Each structure stands twice: as structure tokens, then as C-alpha cells.
Amino acid sequence: MNGSNLIMIFLDTFLIRNIALVYILGMCPFIAISKNLKSASGMSMAIIFVVTLTAGLNWLIYWKILIPFKCEIFTFLIFIITIAATVQFIEMVIDKFFPPLYSTFGIFLPLITVNCIVLAVSLFMVLRNYNFIQTIVYAFGTASGWSLAIILMASIKEKLYLISDIPSGLKGPGITMIIAGILAFAFMGFAGMITIK
Amino acid sequence: MKKNRKKIKRKLIHTKSFRIIIGGLWRDNPIFCMVLGICSSLAITNRVENAITMGLGVTFVLIFTEVIISSLRNFIPERVRMITYMVVIATFVIVVDRFLKAFFPVISEALGPYVGLIITNCILMGRAEAYAIKNKLKDSLLDSIACGLGYTYILILMSVIREFFGFGTILGRKITSDTWTNWAAMTIAPGAFFLLAIYLWIFRTILKKTEQ
Incomplete structure (x- = not known):
């Protein structure tokens, strides 16, 4: 375990194998909430907070409880319950103690339970055998990485709606998909940056 | 005779069941109209067999979720309904996962974590919240079948194109000549994004025309 390994993991997930543009996960909010920059950044903050917290919790539960007691069959069930409960808990705490914070990203919290990337991170971490810090x-x-993608998308869309004439059938999700495709091509350029052993 | 048939047809069109089925397959198709469940539909459609497995898996989970939620709709307290959906969905996803691991290990390997991610497929949560919690058992059953099949056939439509251009095969059988060059972009994310955009464009244009 050394520092460069951790930096590698961060760069790998942040740019090279970006979860939104390479694994195509977390698409529902990616389409629905990328209409303006303000809500996109609010959602991003909420996601970063919740994903990091639940992944840590799920790591502890998986390796310290499920594996020793041989209950791996319940993995999905336990993971999703942890996520739902954590989100509910955070929402209550923020609502009670930090009202200004609640108005910026609290409204996005209920949506996060069904965001694919929260569960995906927990599942990938099991598949890749990471330790706790990793x-x-x-x-x-x-x-x-997901936040970077949604903020890029929101900024592009804000400009796009001001200046361009989009065919009516392509408005909304259609044009989002095309922008995402072009962004995905651009992100493929990062692939040669480093190789993960 | 002809008149009679027309009358029956008109009667059929105006029944509730017919409206539910046509809604799921076409007018409110989960992918095209509501734009739900995009993640899995893009990520796993580079092979036809993966698409069929995924579609049937989602349909299976959707049918059981809607039936259970709909039959318990008078007993589920308002505040914990989300958690209830999650538990029901996760249970049936475990069934699908175990089934695939036991009988189709190759496909299960190819789908990887995407089987588990059926849980967060918005179609399941969306239909449970928007339909099953408010409607009778029979209607919910019909709705789940229609939505599931509507989702499956779009996955198959996408995967046929992507597998043909990306690998030159369909269902693993080679159908192109030896001089065929594979379009690598079709097998990875950008191809999926562009293809879905084109499908959305075609579908929405047709839908707008028929509505006018």
C-alpha cells in the first residue's frame, strides 16, 4: 500500500474509466438534472457525500459481517438497505441541523437511493477486492468523475439551448445522448494516460 | 361482416386492458417516452444474448414486484413505501442472479455487476410508485407485462444493430463476409449513446405525427 497506488485509483476512476461516460451508469439523473448548472452542482455534492459514506459502510458490512457469517447471498439486499437507510438518516440530520444546506442539496437526497452509481460503487468494490482506504x-x-461529467453536460446544455435550433424530435433526452456520445469519445483520449496493473 | 369486425375492433381499443398494453409497448414505452432504465439498456446491449437475458430478467422482477406491491397496497404505510419497494425488488433480483449463475454462467459473467444493478433500474421503482401502488392487481399485472416487454424489445432492437456493426455477428453467428471491418465504436459507450439518440429521434417524431 503506497501513495501512488491511491493516486492511480483516483485518476483511473475520475478520468480514464469515468463511470458516466465509460460504464454508462447513473444516466437517469444525468438526463433529468443536467438542465442547469445550479441543480447539477447541488446533485454532485450530494452524490459525492453519499457515495463515499455508503461505500465505506458497505465495505465494513461486507467484509466484517457478511463474509465471516457466510451470508453473501444477501449482499444485494443488505447493500440497498444500507444505502436507503443512510440516505434517509442524512436527510433527517441535514433538515434538522443545517437548514441552508438542506435547501441547496437536500432536495436531491431522496433521488439518490435509486441512483445506479451508489449501488454500483459498492458492487465494484467487492468485485475488485479493494481494501478499506482504497x-x-x-x-x-x-x-x-460522475460530477465532472454532469457539470460538463449541464454547462454545454445551458449554452446549447440559448443558441441552437434543435429538431423537435431530438429535444430533451435525444440531444443529451448525442452530447454524451461526443464527451465519451473525448474521454477515450485519457485511456493512454496510465495503465493499471 | 366487415362492419361487425370494425365494431369489435373499436370496442377492443377502448377497453382499459388494451390501453395499458399499448401504453407499455408504444405510447408510454419505458425507454422512449419516460426515458427510464437507460443505464442498463446502453451498457449491456453490445450482444444480443445479453440484451435478451437482461430484458427477461427485468420483466421477471417487474412482474413480481408489481403483483406484490399491488396486492399489499392497502397495508403498506405511506412513509416506508420506498424501503418496501427496495426490499421486494432486491429479493427478486437475488433470485435472477442466482438463476443466471447456476444455469447460464457465461452470460452471468458477461453481465457482471449489471445483474445486481437491476435493483436501481428506475423502471422498477417508477412503475411501482406510479402504477402498482394505486391500481388493482389485474391491471398492475398487465402493466408490468407490457412495460417489461416494451423494455425488452427495445433492448433487442439496439443490440441487433450494435452486435451486427460491432462484431459482424448476430447471436454469436457470423453473418458478414471476411472483408467486413468491425466498427469498434459501436461496441463501446459512444456508439450506444449515438444509437439511442437516433432511436429516440425516430420514435418521438413518429409519435408526434400520429398524435396530431
Whole structure:
């Protein structure tokens, strides 16, 4: 375990294997919430916070409870319950103690339970056999990568709606998909940057 | 005779069941109209067999979720309904995962974590919240079958194109000549994005024309 390994993991998930543009996960909010920059960044903050927290919790539950007691069959069930409960808990805490924060990203919290990337990070971390610190870095990198993608998308769309004449059938999700395709091509350029052993 | 047939047809069109089925397959198709469940539909459609497995898996989970939620709709407290959906969905996804691991290990390997990600497929949550919690058992059953099949056939439509251009095969059988060059872009993310955009464009244009 050394520092460069952690940096590698972060770069790998943040740019090279970006979860939104290479694994195509977290698409529902990616389409629905990328209409303006403000809500996109609010959603991003919420995602980074929740993903990092739940991945850590799920790592502890998986390796310290499910594996020793041989209950791997319940993995999906336990993971999703952890996520739903954590999200509910965070929402209550923020609503009670930090009202200004609640108005910026609290409204996005209920949506996060059904966001694919929260569960995906937990599942990938099990598949790739990360240890605890690697998991935290991996989760943080993934969530930041997703945020980067949605913020790019929101900025492009804001400009696009001002100046361009989109065919009516392509408005909304259609044009989002095309922009995402072009962004995905651009992100493929990062693939040669480093290789992960 | 002809008049009679027309009358029956008109009667059929105006029944509720017919409207539910046509809604799921065409007018409110989960992918094209509501734009739900995009993640899995893009990520796994580079092979036809993966698409069929995924489609049937989602249909299976959707049918059981809607039936259970709909039959328990008077007993589920308002505040914990989300968690209830999650638990029901996750249970049936475990069934699908175990089934694939036991009988189709190759496909299960190819789908990887995407089987588990059926849980967060928005179609399941969306239909449970928008339909099953408010409607009778029979209607919910019909709705789940229609939506599931509507989702499956779009996956198959996408995967046929992507596998043909990306690998030159359909269902693993080679159908192109030896001089065929594979379009690598079709097998990875950008191809999926562009293809879905084109499908959305075609579908929405047709839908707008028929509505006018």
C-alpha cells in the first residue's frame, strides 16, 4: 500500500474509466438534472457525500459481517438497505441541523437511493477486492468523475439551448445522448494516460 | 361482416386492458417516452444474448414486484413505501442472479455487476410508485407485462444493430463476409449513446405525427 497506488485509483476512476461516460451508469439523473448548472452542482455534492459514506459502510458490512457469517447471498439486499437507510438518516440530520444546506442539496437526497452509481460503487468494490482506504478513494474518485461529467453536460446544455435550433424530435433526452456520445469519445483520449496493473 | 369486425375492433381499443398494453409497448414505452432504465439498456446491449437475458430478467422482477406491491397496497404505510419497494425488488433480483449463475454462467459473467444493478433500474421503482401502488392487481399485472416487454424489445432492437456493426455477428453467428471491418465504436459507450439518440429521434417524431 503506497501513495501512488491511491493516486492511480483516483485518476483511473475520475478520468480514464469515468463511470458516466465509460460504464454508462447513473444516466437517469444525468438526463433529468443536467438542465442547469445550479441543480447539477447541488446533485454532485450530494452524490459525492453519499457515495463515499455508503461505500465505506458497505465495505465494513461486507467484509466484517457478511463474509465471516457466510451470508453473501444477501449482499444485494443488505447493500440497498444500507444505502436507503443512510440516505434517509442524512436527510433527517441535514433538515434538522443545517437548514441552508438542506435547501441547496437536500432536495436531491431522496433521488439518490435509486441512483445506479451508489449501488454500483459498492458492487465494484467487492468485485475488485479493494481494501478499506482504497475503497474510500475509489468511491470518492468515482463520484467526482460522475460530477465532472454532469457539470460538463449541464454547462454545454445551458449554452446549447440559448443558441441552437434543435429538431423537435431530438429535444430533451435525444440531444443529451448525442452530447454524451461526443464527451465519451473525448474521454477515450485519457485511456493512454496510465495503465493499471 | 366487415362492419361487425370494425365494431369489435373499436370496442377492443377502448377497453382499459388494451390501453395499458399499448401504453407499455408504444405510447408510454419505458425507454422512449419516460426515458427510464437507460443505464442498463446502453451498457449491456453490445450482444444480443445479453440484451435478451437482461430484458427477461427485468420483466421477471417487474412482474413480481408489481403483483406484490399491488396486492399489499392497502397495508403498506405511506412513509416506508420506498424501503418496501427496495426490499421486494432486491429479493427478486437475488433470485435472477442466482438463476443466471447456476444455469447460464457465461452470460452471468458477461453481465457482471449489471445483474445486481437491476435493483436501481428506475423502471422498477417508477412503475411501482406510479402504477402498482394505486391500481388493482389485474391491471398492475398487465402493466408490468407490457412495460417489461416494451423494455425488452427495445433492448433487442439496439443490440441487433450494435452486435451486427460491432462484431459482424448476430447471436454469436457470423453473418458478414471476411472483408467486413468491425466498427469498434459501436461496441463501446459512444456508439450506444449515438444509437439511442437516433432511436429516440425516430420514435418521438413518429409519435408526434400520429398524435396530431
